[in-house]
Amino acid sequence: MVYDGAVKDQEISTNPASAAVSEASAAAASEAVVGARPERPAHDKRLGVRHPLKHRRFRAGGKVMVEPGALPSAQAVEGEEASEVEEEQEEASSAETEMLAADVELSSAPAAVVQQMDVEGGEMDVSPEAAVAVGDTELEAQPGDEEEVSLVVVAEGERKQEAASVTFVPAVEVPKEKDQEEKEEKEEERKEEERERQKEKERVDEVGYMSGGWNSDDGSLSCGYSSFRGKRASMEDFYDIKSSKVDDKQIDLFGIFDGHGGSRAAEYLKEHLFENLMKHPEFMTDTKLAITGETYKKTDLEFLDAERNSHRDDGSTASTAVLVGDHLYVANVGDSRAVISKAGKAIALSEDHKPNRSDERKRIESAGGIVMWAGTWRVGGVLAMSRAFGNRLLKQFVIADPEIQEQEINDELEFLIIASDGLWDVVPNEDAVSLVKMEEEPEAAARKLTETAFSRGSSDNITCIVVKFQRDKMGGDSPP
Template sequence: MSPPRPPSPPTHRCAAREGRSGGGGLAGALLRRMARAAGLRALVGIEAAGRGRRVAASPSPGGTPAASRGLPGWPGFCGVGCGSSSSSSFAPPRMQARRAAGSAARTRSPSQSNGWITGGSASEDGRLSWDYSSFKGRRPSMEDRFSIKMTTINEQTVSLFGVFDGHGGSLAAEYLKEHLFENLVNHPELLRDTKLAISQTFLKTDADFLESVSSNPFRDDGSTAVTAILVGNHLYVGNVGDSRVVALKAGKAVPLSEDHKPNRKDEQKRIEDAGGIVVFDDTWRVNGLLAMSRAFGNRALKHYVKAEPDIQEKVVDESLEYLILATDGLWDVMRNEDAVSLLKAQDGPKAAAMKLTEVAHSRLTLDNITCIVLHRAGPHPSLHAPGPLRNGGSAPRFFSSRGGAGAASKGLGDDEVELYSLLLGVSIGDEGEASSRGPAASRGGRRGRNSKRQPPRSRFDGDGVGCSKDGKLSWGYSSFQGRRPSMEDRLSIKSTTVNGETVSLFGVFDGHGGPRAAEYLKKHLFKNLVKHPKFLKDTKLAINQTFLKTDADFLQSISSDRYRDDGSTAVAAILIGNRLYVANVGDSRAVALKAGKAVPLSEDHKPNKKDERKRIEDAGGIVVSDDIWRVDGILAVSRAFGNRLMKRYVKAEPNIQEKVVDEGLEYLVLATDGLWDVMRNEDAVSLLKAQDGPKAAAMKLTEVARSRLTLDNVTCIVLQFHHGKSTNSKVEY
């Protein structure tokens, strides 16, 4: 639920104040963007389509589609597992994520897109049928995998089903898909002591995977696993991580696994006894990194993140109707009871698996979605005669089994994005925020039946304007929470006199792991700086020492709270007479409009920069690629305030540039990466030129970043230099 809108601040002239007020409307712009025609490649990441190729059918001997050929002992099986691929792109990984999210927000439902893989089959006696559905969704890459295997051991039929949710890449999930069940059916005790066999196989497969990737120090993939193994009339559910199994039994939802979360009392005690810590960083995480307490892989955390499964054994009786195995892309937006209600309304496991995926997507899940639905009532109608795959594919890799053969004649480039029925049940709330009509978004209560719907508006968390006493400098700022669940950005503007010298200080601070570090900087950084004894005589030295001292003070202030590890970037502009100092820690940025061109006045501190990487590795850290480059696989910036767990190599020492303010300097923009993730320096400068004053410019920058579907908070300050010409514009909050 969105926090209540604060009252608009009072009106003042020429005073810098950090207020909050309402903003103009952006929901219309969002809907217009959703409706623009564009290809589906950014959403589904189909490798073949991305390279301009068509996928031809690959018939099996006798004319049977390859998709209907089964593994040994699997009559009618339509396919196992799914591959990970992404469309060719030269954009940075983080930009690809934004593009994928943007396409997902304005594209068709899974059932209408080419980004969906579905299929199913049944046991030979027809007593057990199953279907699966897997969809990449809004993630930039597909890291989910699944596996289905049926075999006979000593004349005993054994059926194995599993879904695997990879993180940090798809290597671990892919390894589980290929090896976990193969290892399990080869275990000598599988029939005599099934629970022991499952436990030992999980641990052995984890060790084998870590050995297989030991030569690659730059990857640290991991994966969850939830499996259902049927041996006669006994069902064994093995779980590692936060994928989940839920049964429909006697008309009710019955969970058969329990998510391994770091803040579970038993899990937290186990982790802390092993030397780890559980830290809150947007969610509870092991060592501030992993949002689950057990996983395959993750060698950097292996001492306390085990792959030892929890196992439940159940006797299969007549009351067991359905079983769902799914990754957390489903459970993040759906309660167990909701899933069971959907099952009851569907005609068989195929419709159920597809419906679960579709509803999770419509509720704006941000993760991959994979589920398997098992049904005990017998084979479903299309079981032994599956229809041809859309696009004519043989082995399904991101293709839908829905649609007729004629669909194969259409190239993916012919598909145009259509307005997706307001995202299948997504409404625009009072504040212009997208919200689902499902339970995940129902916390805010209901609108009265006769209440009047307010026009869609975009909620700005703060905007304002100010100017210097002599009128030679004016500024505007804009701050917007956007699509993040909380607001972690802060800004500070201070104007003072030091020994008769006018000093103006501007800063934006982008918090991560919580807002405490950014809030501390807002309150203390500039206060400490102007008190530095060498502030006027050696400003660069004063800035450097103040940044380091403020960082140390912040860490001391939170030393008693070991469950949080907040951090923050900072970019600051300090004006003393005609000298401008820009100091930067992290990936917030300062860009000037000078002589009509964009001039960067800071350089982002990224872990893969050669000098930063060398510094980190010399200090004992590692730089790992996990969708983007991260310090120790955790932090996407190489310098920051706070972050005590990595303080040895994530410093708060700023880079400082000194410039003389001359006639060529027109504007200066300070902004958090919520802006720069979706906007080049040149784009920002072009927008500045078209606006009437700094407040209009700040509002426009924020608005455009929002319309480009940035996923982060957005905060910016725009300074305008008047060079001796007093501004006559009326300055108001």
């Protein structure tokens, strides 16, 4: 740092006349102000802000002794400047790197305030309020400038460590924020799926309607199903579709179970009837015997035993179709029905078990029962069918023995319809076959049947299954 007084000494040495005036004025100013800040000499335009590196070296290695309020001599200034030039030449290579760091450290300080300065074994004290000339302006040191300057000077190792810590924290926090966002998105998706399931559940509960489809693995057949609660207060119809392979032979089972007096019997048949049938030892060798001789009667007895402590008297029909290779077995208990389309004609593969059927009425009366009219013909004036699963109180007259019809799958057999009486009460066999022919997919055909039955005034639950055959893809030998 070069003080104004040093330049003034140079002017005095070159101009003796003005030197006397300057010395006199300086002495007068020193005597006039005691203990106060010395008056600032007139600004010289040659002054400016010296390089910060030179300021620092001047502070560290200056040789001029200056008393407060006094002015250094011109010779001292010249010697000091000469020593600065020599130091710059000797430290040229290292000064460039140091100068960059010094620029960053010192240029950021609002004012260069020097508290103490070593000069030839002594110290030069400068008032913290002394002004520093910068261009044509004069900046005064503020009380907090000393702290600002000291804070700027930070060790290189500490700066690197601080910078590393600053960059390290976001690297850890950002993934956490992303994980949190992903968790929130997944939670929102889960809630949305739950809302959709709830809406679907409410829709099903509101209209009691469901439908779907299924295709066999070998493409030999496809099926569709549709179930509609209709005008009933509760849904008592159930359906079951199973497919498996036994001894390299394809096995497909389809069933409609129409409950009455409650849904428990129909639900029990859905869960156990086909399971019991496939467990029968004669199922593959003599399927008809397995159905008539053991399975259906056994399942009926098991249900009655399971409900022995119940005060209800549930019952259910069962219209089933069992496809073993190229052979179809249709077994029926009650007034549900199975109809096939063969060469374009509707053919019933089951006959409804109604109390007014001549053979059924004779059987019931022979067992000590009666058939009477109560809106329709009923067993004991109670049940509108002569055969069913369950119905403990009428079991002496209402049996669960199925009637079975067989049909070989050939090129003339187009499709099979199995449905509860909610369809057959208002839709004749021929109409049902015609409606299925209008639809390409069996699921759409099944849905069309339930909608047609409801539109025609059916007051019961309506459930149906449509099975379409692909004869060219059927395989396997017929069982004995």
